[in-house]
Amino acid sequence: NAGVTQTPKFQVLKTGQSMTLQCAQDMNHEYMSWYRQDPGMGLRLIHYSVGAGITDQGEVPNGYNVSRSTTEDFPLRLLSAAPSQTSVYFCATGTTTEAFFGQGTRLTVV
Amino acid sequence: AQKITQTQPGMFVQEKEAVTLDCTYDTSDPSYGLFWYKQPSSGEMIFLIYQGSYDQQNATEGRYSLNFQKARKSANLVISASQLGDSAMYFCAMREPSRGGSYIPTFGRGTSLIVHP
Numbered sequence: 001n002a003g004v005t006q007t008p009k010f011q012v013l014k015t016g017q018s019m020t021l022q023c024a025q026d027m028n029h030e031y032m033s034w035y036r037q038d039p040g041m042g043l044r045l046i047h048y049s050v051g052a053g054i055t056d057q058g059e060v061p062n063g064y065n066v067s068r069s070t071t072e073d074f075p076l077r078l079l080s081a082a083p084s085q086t087s088v089y090f091c092a093t094g095t096t097t098e099a100f101f102g103q104g105t106r107l108t109v110v
Numbered sequence: 111a112q113k114i115t116q117t118q119p120g121m122f123v124q125e126k127e128a129v130t131l132d133c134t135y136d137t138s139d140p141s142y143g144l145f146w147y148k149q150p151s152s153g154e155m156i157f158l159i160y161q162g163s164y165d166q167q168n169a170t171e172g173r174y175s176l177n178f179q180k181a182r183k184s185a186n187l188v189i190s191a192s193q194l195g196d197s198a199m200y201f202c203a204m205r206e207p208s209r210g211g212s213y214i215p216t217f218g219r220g221t222s223l224i225v226h227p
Contacts, residue, residue, distance in 0.1 A: 042218050
């Protein structure tokens with residue numbers, strides 16, 4: 001039982017490049033979300049989904065795109081990477097009483 | 111306005127002593143939940159404890175307890191008998207149904223706890 005799997009764990013991008021951060025869960029939860037973590041800022045919500053085919057914006061959605069075609073997968077797309085998107089990204093899923101996190105992706109944009 | 115406020119950027123405690131990490135929250139929903147997470151230097155997010163707004167008793171999980179004061183909108187984490195391995199960042203989070211019926215936690219900025227031997 002893997003829980004929440006994020007890939008890659010580390011990534012370096014050049015400004016303007018695009019990429020997709022992958023997130024997969026095997027817990028059959030409806031709720032999935034993406035957060036970014038920056039020093040002193042805690043975890044800020046980027047996008048979230050309450051089920052397949054349903055997504056919505058969080059606090060900091062600009063520059064990111066998501067889709068949810070299956071219960072298991074919730075990829076996060078960076079359309080044109082900027083240095084301000086250098087951060088640690090966490091994917092999460094869960095119930096009303098617990099959120100389960102992936103191991104995180106450390107992204108650097110140069 | 112911040113939904114979750116953690117006013118202590120850093121805390122120090124002596125090993126084997128108890129420590130309280132503060133958290134206040136802001137919501138107008140009657141149904142909500144409060145979480146605490148631990149993030150060690152390795153980076154993973156570890157769930158510690160959960161308290162629902164309708165729960166009559168304070169939540170406890172081993173050495174962790176949540177001091178829930180609903181009228182004050184306070185949800186402090188108490189760690190008893192601190193251990194060196196408790197040194198980490200601690201995040202308070204709240205879920206509320208106002209986001210289109212979803213239950214996605216909103217996080218505070220965290221408190222860094224250092225346990226001294």
